[in-house]
Amino acid sequence: MGQNFKLYSQYYDLLYKDKDYVAETDYLIGLLEKYHSKGNKIIELGSGTGKHANLLAEKGHQILGIEQSAEMVEIANQNKKEGVSFQIADITDFRSNISFDIAISLFHVISYLTNNGALIKTFKNVHHYLNKEGLFIFDVWHSAAVHSQIPEKRTKILRNQNIEVTRNAKPVIYSELNIVEVNYDITVKDLNNGSTHFFQEQHPMRHFSRPEIELLAYTTGFEVIHTEEFLSQATPSVETWGVCYILKKL
Numbered sequence: 001m002g003q004n005f006k007l008y009s010q011y012y013d014l015l016y017k018d019k020d021y022v023a024e025t026d027y028l029i030g031l032l033e034k035y036h037s038k039g040n041k042i043i044e045l046g047s048g049t050g051k052h053a054n055l056l057a058e059k060g061h062q063i064l065g066i067e068q069s070a071e072m073v074e075i076a077n078q079n080k081k082e083g084v085s086f087q088i089a090d091i092t093d094f095r096s097n098i099s100f101d102i103a104i105s106l107f108h109v110i111s112y113l114t115n116n117g118a119l120i121k122t123f124k125n126v127h128h129y130l131n132k133e134g135l136f137i138f139d140v141w142h143s144a145a146v147h148s149q150i151p152e153k154r155t156k157i158l159r160n161q162n163i164e165v166t167r168n169a170k171p172v173i174y175s176e177l178n179i180v181e182v183n184y185d186i187t188v189k190d191l192n193n194g195s196t197h198f199f200q201e202q203h204p205m206r207h208f209s210r211p212e213i214e215l216l217a218y219t220t221g222f223e224v225i226h227t228e229e230f231l232s233q234a235t236p237s238v239e240t241w242g243v244c245y246i247l248k249k250l
């Protein structure tokens with residue numbers, strides 16, 4: 001992914017200020033209870049600016065966040081709560097001195113792994129560091145929804161007291177690869193002096209079907225114990241962009 005999230009990181013929390021991290025964390029805790037997760041040691045893959053990690057720590061969990069963007073980790077470190085730590089590393093090959101009861105990866109991080117080699121390495125790595133019967137919970141883009149809804153150009157504008165960020169997203173669809181390359185054009189306007197700054201990022205995203213994830217799980221030592229629409233808990237359909245997978249280490 002190269003330089004992804006390098007500049008984007010500076011505007012990440014503003015761009016996603018309406019994302020309900022509290023509700024998502026409560027949802028996750030509900031899943032842990034429902035699937036009888038034991039222990040409180042969590043590894044989070046692609047921990048971003050650390051929002052879920054901090055909220056989980058407030059509920060008594062210990063979290064190690066693995067994040068490849070040094071800029072995202074810098075922001076996360078400024079706000080981190082007791083019981084939270086971050087490591088700059090790639091989720092395909094991170095190393096740890098301890099094992100974990102639970103692995104999580106939220107907001108489509110696994111969809112950033114666009115090739116099978118990276119997916120297999122990541123799942124094997126998670127398997128290695130998870131305790132017996134540990135859960136691995138993640139959400140990914142859902143192929144059925146991508147085929148049915150077909151991604152199109154979108155514009156998002158957000159502002160705070162100092163800046164206005166305009167993000168134009170232009171998708172390029174690679175149907176035979178199950179990849180949508182999302183090309184972001186981002187303009188940041190300084191509301192104090194009117195100056196603007198422009199940059200671009202490319203986020204290639206892979207989408208998945210349940211049989212694909214089941215095969216990946218099976219070959220890396222997991223069982224898919226449940227899938228549902230992320231947050232709403234609905235049965236995945238062509239309307240479901242993000243599907244939540246709950247895997248158990250065999």
Ligand SMILES: C[S@@+](CC[C@H](N)C(=O)[O-])C[C@H]1O[C@@H](n2cnc3c(N)ncnc32)[C@H](O)[C@@H]1O
Nearest residue numbers: 005046047048067068069090091106107109112
């Ligand atoms: C959409 S953000 C989600 C961040 C956070 N989980 C959240 O919910 O706000 C995706 C994050 O995954 C990270 N990421 C993507 N691929 C990664 C990889 N191979 N190794 C480590 N981090 C990765 C990105 O740097 C980015 O911070």
